[in-house]
Amino acid sequence: MEMLQLDGVTVRFGGLVAVNSLSFSVAEGSIHGLIGPNGAGKSTVFNAVSRFRKQDAGTIAFKGRRLDCEAHEVVKRGIGRTFQNVELFRGQTVLDNIMIGLHTSSRADFLSAALRMPAALREEAELRQKATEVLESLGIPGYAGRLAHGLPYGVQKLVELARAMVLRPSLILLDEPVAGMNPTERRELAQVIRMIRDSYNMTVLLVEHDMSFVMGLCDKITVMNFGSKIAEGTPDEVQRNPQVIQAYLGEED
Ligand code: ADP
Numbered sequence: 001m002e003m004l005q006l007d008g009v010t011v012r013f014g015g016l017v018a019v020n021s022l023s024f025s026v027a028e029g030s031i032h033g034l035i036g037p038n039g040a041g042k043s044t045v046f047n048a049v050s051r052f053r054k055q056d057a058g059t060i061a062f063k064g065r066r067l068d069c070e071a072h073e074v075v076k077r078g079i080g081r082t083f084q085n086v087e088l089f090r091g092q093t094v095l096d097n098i099m100i101g102l103h104t105s106s107r108a109d110f111l112s113a114a115l116r117m118p119a120a121l122r123e124e125a126e127l128r129q130k131a132t133e134v135l136e137s138l139g140i141p142g143y144a145g146r147l148a149h150g151l152p153y154g155v156q157k158l159v160e161l162a163r164a165m166v167l168r169p170s171l172i173l174l175d176e177p178v179a180g181m182n183p184t185e186r187r188e189l190a191q192v193i194r195m196i197r198d199s200y201n202m203t204v205l206l207v208e209h210d211m212s213f214v215m216g217l218c219d220k221i222t223v224m225n226f227g228s229k230i231a232e233g234t235p236d237e238v239q240r241n242p243q244v245i246q247a248y249l250g251e252e253d
């Protein structure tokens with residue numbers, strides 16, 4: 001089954017075509033890479049899927065159903081994401097940062113929480129438990145009570161990941177998850193991403209500028225350049241594709 005399907009998706013910024021009639025699909029249970037040089041349109045694809053920036057043409061389907069809802073409903077439908085630049089509430093604890101993610105899908109909205117305190121409190125405890133579990137599975141339970149401000153960069157990236165995971169999305173979008181990480185952190189994060197897929201049953205779509213990182217991790221890779229798809233296939237196929245080599249060489253000039 002296809003978890004996500006893009007069909008002829010186009011996103012324009014004024015005269016600039018950031019994503020140009022892009023079609024590709026992400027299979028359920030896969031780790032799918034979306035790669036390409038800087039400015040290729042990768043983050044714009046993520047913004048279209050998570051409805052931060054609606055496409056100008058084309059369709060996006062999630063689990064076979066057309067995705068044309070607002071951004072806040074995307075979360076409820078089962079799509080989580082992280083951002084290219086870490087966005088944490090610096091003055092809040094790690095646990096609070098993760099529970100902010102949960103509150104967006106909490107059954108007890110602000111009003112009902114005020115009216116039905118005991119139920120809300122029970123839910124609060126459940127949310128705390130879920131957040132704690134995710135921190136444990138990411139190997140950073142000791143950070144729960146620490147302020148986000150001043151945490152090592154690698155830990156900040158994991159906290160952001162935890163916030164997306166805690167909602168148990170069926171599809172998680174990771175935008176440059178290893179940017180700014182050292183080689184050891186990169187290897188560890190590759191393991192974490194496999195764990196998310198295998199233990200949390202999440203389908204993973206990840207954007208990476210770094211081609212070497214995705215090679216050992218992804219089942220399938222879609223390559224973009226200047227808004228268009230230029231190649232697709234297994235890591236081996238993509239790595240040998242002359243157009244892909246050209247796109248990356250061109251970037252180094
Ligand atoms: P990538 O993530 O592959 O590096 P982006 O999707 O961020 O690329 O950007 C694709 C193109 O769209 C770039 O030329 C970028 O400058 C442009 N772009 C992205 N977001 C905006 C925006 N909000 N307004 C105008 N241009 C944008």
Ligand code: MG
Pocket residue numbers: 042043044084
């Ligand atoms: Mg980007």
